Amino acid sequence: MDFQGIATYNSMADFYASTGKTLKQEVDFTIHCLEEVHGEVPVKSAMFRANYYSIVIMNSGKGRFFIDNNTYDTKPNTIYFTNPGHIKGFEVQELAKGFIITFAESFLKQYVREDIFNEFPFLIAEVAPPQYPSQEIFQEFKYLGDMLIKEYDTNSIYKYKIIGSLMVVLLLKIKENFWQTYDPLNDSDSSSEIAMKFKSNLEKHFRDLRAGKIDTLYQVKDYAAAQYLHPSYLSTVIKSKTGKSVNHWIAQKVIAEAKAILSRSSISIQEVAQGLGFKEAGHFSRFFKKHTGMSPSSFRQNLLS
Numbered sequence: 001m002d003f004q005g006i007a008t009y010n011s012m013a014d015f016y017a018s019t020g021k022t023l024k025q026e027v028d029f030t031i032h033c034l035e036e037v038h039g040e041v042p043v044k045s046a047m048f049r050a051n052y053y054s055i056v057i058m059n060s061g062k063g064r065f066f067i068d069n070n071t072y073d074t075k076p077n078t079i080y081f082t083n084p085g086h087i088k089g090f091e092v093q094e095l096a097k098g099f100i101i102t103f104a105e106s107f108l109k110q111y112v113r114e115d116i117f118n119e120f121p122f123l124i125a126e127v128a129p130p131q132y133p134s135q136e137i138f139q140e141f142k143y144l145g146d147m148l149i150k151e152y153d154t155n156s157i158y159k160y161k162i163i164g165s166l167m168v169v170l171l172l173k174i175k176e177n178f179w180q181t182y183d184p185l186n187d188s189d190s191s192s193e194i195a196m197k198f199k200s201n202l203e204k205h206f207r208d209l210r211a212g213k214i215d216t217l218y219q220v221k222d223y224a225a226a227q228y229l230h231p232s233y234l235s236t237v238i239k240s241k242t243g244k245s246v247n248h249w250i251a252q253k254v255i256a257e258a259k260a261i262l263s264r265s266s267i268s269i270q271e272v273a274q275g276l277g278f279k280e281a282g283h284f285s286r287f288f289k290k291h292t293g294m295s296p297s298s299f300r301q302n303l304l305s
Helices: 012-017 105-111 135-152 159-177 190-211 220-226 231-242 246-264 269-275 281-292 296-304
Strands: 007-009 029-033 048-050 053-067 070-074 078-082 087-103
Touching: 007 012, 012 029, 029 135, 053 135, 070 078, 087 135, 105 159, 105 246, 135 159, 190 220, 190 231, 190 246, 220 231, 220 246, 231 246, 246 269, 246 281, 246 296, 269 281, 269 296, 281 296
Parallel strands: 007 048
Antiparallel strands: 029 087, 048 087, 053 070, 053 078, 053 087
């Protein structure tokens, strides 16, 4: 399939804005009823690259969804998960009812836990097929969807902390029922293994940084050396498989980790910078502002206010 000229969207709101619609989105998390976002059927989307996670809990309806070159059926009692970077599309043949949940890594880091990928390795999987659980198991997921959307529509000051806690339960239920022994590295072709290993190495490197085991921020050449690859080849594979460069992945990871530290602690900007492998706080502050539009101090102040 030719994926040239594919549009890229960083959030559910961005995607639906491209179709002339508006969806509520305050942070890097959304949950909506499927019948609201796909109210007119049949509908078939254009292919697009989604730089966000999706979980669909579908209790009725019929259709298909596409990930890269794979096609999967949706039907009553379908649950499926997709991660960032893939080419996606969908078609709805019969009105779907249920929930679509989208979120970014930054949301998981701020409102769930910082070591999220340790407990839930399927979050960095290449492609995970849909699941069709029994009615009894499916009802547990529907119940969680009901709780999430109810909380999403409140104005509670603890709204996203509560949602973060509910997301832990949802991810644990997914792991328990579908991916308890899932090993994505052993379920992929050669280039997918390279991409998967890169994501694992990226996560491990930042764990080591935060633990003080190392004090230097890795670059493309370091991740390439870890897999005995030429840096140019690693860059080509990662760009091809995910639509984002190695440097883009590194930058996103730095920002996600920085936001987590800034929101969860009161340590100085200098200490934050050093903990993420920056030798100078000024360099870190410029990097953070380039990618977020605000300084680390302003980001922290906004959280407090």
